[in-house]
Amino acid sequence: MPKGIGPPDTSAAKRLHVSEAAYRVAASSVILLSAALYFLLSLKFAGPAYLQDEIGYLAKAAFLAGKSIDAASSYHAGYSVLLAPLFLLTTEVSQVWTGVVALNAAMWVASLFMIQRLIPVIYPSVRPSAMLASVAGTATYPAWPTLTGYAFPSPLVVASILLCLLLLNELKERSWRAPETLAVCAGITFWIHPTGLAIIGALTATLAMACPKTERTGLLLKFLLITSALVVTYKAGIHPWINQAMTPDGFQPTTHYKTYTEVLRKLLDPAVIGRSLLRLMGELSYLTISTLGVFVIGSWLLIQKLRAGLSSQAAVLSLCSLLTLSGIALMAALQLETYETANDIQHWQYGRYIDTALPLVLSIGFAHLAQHLKRPNAFLGFFLILPFLAATGLLLDQWSNAIPVNNIFATPAFWPQYLVETSSFFQWYLMGCAACAVALSAPRFTMPAAWALATTLSISAQYEWHQGILQGYSRPTALPDIIKDNHAAGSCVAFEKPAALEVPTLQDERLNLYAIHLANMVFVRMQPEQWLKECDGPFLTYRPDSFKGNQNAIPMVREMDSGLYLIEKREHLNHAPYHLPEEPSSLTVNRSKEKDYLSRTLLHRASKDLSRHTQVGVPGSRGLASTGNTGYLFFGPYMELSKGQYRLEIRATAPKTDTVVVDVVNARAGRKYLQAQICKEGCSADAPVLLDLTIPDNESSLEVRMHVQRSDTVLVQSVQLTTLEDHQRKAP
Secondary structure, eight states: OOTTOOSOOOHHHHHHHHHHHHHHHHHHHHHHHHHHHHHHHHTTOOSOSSTTHHHHHHHHHHHHTTOOBOOOOSSOSHHHHHHHHHHHHOOOHHHHHHHHHHHHHHHHHHHHHHHHHHHHHHOTTOOHHHHHHHHHHHHTOTHHHHHHTSOOSHHHHHHHHHHHHHHHHHHHHTTSOOOHHHHHHHHHHHHHOTTHHHHHHHHHHHHHHHSOHHHHHHHHHHHHHHHHHHHHIIIIIIHHHHHHHHSOTTOOOOOOSOOHHHHHHHTTSHHHHHHHHHHHHHHHHHHHHHTTTHHHHHHHHHHHHTTTOSOSHHHHHHHHHHHHHHHHHHHHHHHHHTOTTOOBGGGGSOOTTGGGGOHHHHHHHHHHHHHOTTOOGGGGGGGGGHHHHHHHHHHHHHHOOOBSOOOGGGSTTOTHHHHOOOSOHHHHHHHHHHHHHHHHHSOTTHHHHHHHHHHHHHHHHHHHHHHHHHHTTTOOOSHHHHHHHHSOTTOEEEEOOOTTSOOOHHHHHHHHHHHHHTTTSEEEEOOHHHHHHHOSSOEEESOGGGGTTOTTEEEEEEETTTOOEEEEEHHHHHHSOOOOOSSOTTEEEOTTOOTTHHHHEEEEEEHHHHTTSOSSEEEETTEEEEOSSSEEEEOOEEEEEOSEEEEEEEEEEBOSOSOEEEEEEETTTTEEEEEEEEOTTOBBTTBOEEEEEEEOSOEEEEEEEEEEOTTOOOEEEEEEEEEHHHHHHHOO
16 A cells, blocks of 8 residues: 555544534424423413403314304414314313413424524534524524413414425425425415415515526416415405304404505505504514524625525525515504504514514524624624614604503513613613623623523513413403303303493403303303393393393302303203302302392402402401501402492401501592591401492492501401492391
């Protein structure tokens, strides 16, 4: 053998191969562990929180599973198809919710594995370590764990967009032949959510620009024919059919989306265009600050891929990703501008829609940051957009006239809102500017540390927000259980939601909530007369006076917070024992089965109910106890009340004090009907405090409050409000 010539040294190649394999395994482990963690953290949520959106998807899932449920809506049914098998297995909401969380987590797994496949296509020189860092960063973006615990289609939209990008890449590899699979995927995305139009538009534009002239016309015709057919089939066929099938004769489905005609008509107004552009700037600012500038880095890199034309797969995918993100952002801005009520803080930097197009851009940004840890001077270009953030904040403060109400769920990753409660966008954006500048220009440890802090802060705040909604506004009472305890599965449960009445949101959404909790019944709208003739179950209404002269309709239960009544037929009450819980929370129950019992006993709140609305109280086995702080021991429940004379009865224990004050007010309207110091000689539960008051006109939001000082030691057992006439009738 000649000198210097020997067998090739393969040890280095083997070590490289082992290293790449190890990183791939590590990245896959990160994906699976992240999804498992999101699943476990979300298991504590056992029902819907947003009683329009989530109920819309769940109700259609129940309908597709063969349940009879009157809860049609504008929400698209693609996500509901995925949830429908859950209702074939069970109608218990807690069990359904475990399935919802599991499906959402599985979709995040699929999405992250697709991202892992797409990154090397766009970024061929990515090192295995940078790939691992990219996957880890993308997997921990706060929107993903937040959305896992809700019944929203966002996880499915993300997976659909990424699948379309994978299919687009395969189409390019096949020299632009056979676009049918890609077209079907894009069209089905519209079945899931209206923003599917953005991916269809982005793919159409990408194909038109990237496809060779010899293939362009035929390919575009095939693609547009299939996607148009799928969009029209859903919009004009499937969607109205589902809504009509869910809606009983004589009623109309509930709709809330504005039509495309209404949106386009709005665009004729220059002021609307200006406000839409401002909303668009807010969305981009949200992504920039939420990702600590990584969104900007990813977008910049995708734009760089376009400089050499569209001959490469990386350029084609980059173009489609950027167009999709831009299209969804624009759709969100225009749609929100058509709603007069879309003027809260979150509506001007709306993140929930645009987040669905972020994953690939975010992963490319993380990959590049991990690949170039020394922060090359090119990244200093980021500071050119700092004036954009500052200007957007100033413009939003000046021109948005945003109402100081912030639903943080719509901006889950916007970490400044968790540090400072303010209605000033400029203050938040200045904080974001400073954090982005430090994270992108300081030593290598700064970005991981800043990302970990921002992610932990956002996820913990979102979980606390979610839990708070479920424990308060969206918590069901025992009313559905009372119905199921006294009526067989499949029984009719009628309800009344008159279109002529402006039903408060709480009341309207209460019926939405119970549509899902009563999915094993036939939940249907009826007029009172129709219920008496045709329904074998109870009637839910906010207008018990509809049965005032009918002795066969007995109000049995009233929700104290919403004012929802459960009416039963006397023949049903006489036929079998009627089961009521011993200590129903937030309910007034009619154990006597007297026709007018609930009309006399207007409010009865035990300590468990009072603890739902307290500033300085702690519930216990003996009652609601003050904690040695100054504030309201109880308040609420913001009830409707007809004009008349009433008696308030409070059972409490306290030593002598002159600082315990009870009042009855409509605080929002500034009306006060009673204010009294009690317990001046001490209070005893055996001798309730009795206070009379007069309500001169019908009230819509009445609350009973008790204010205590830090020196007071008060234990409240119950609060009851009845008509004075009833007290006089019972007097010896």
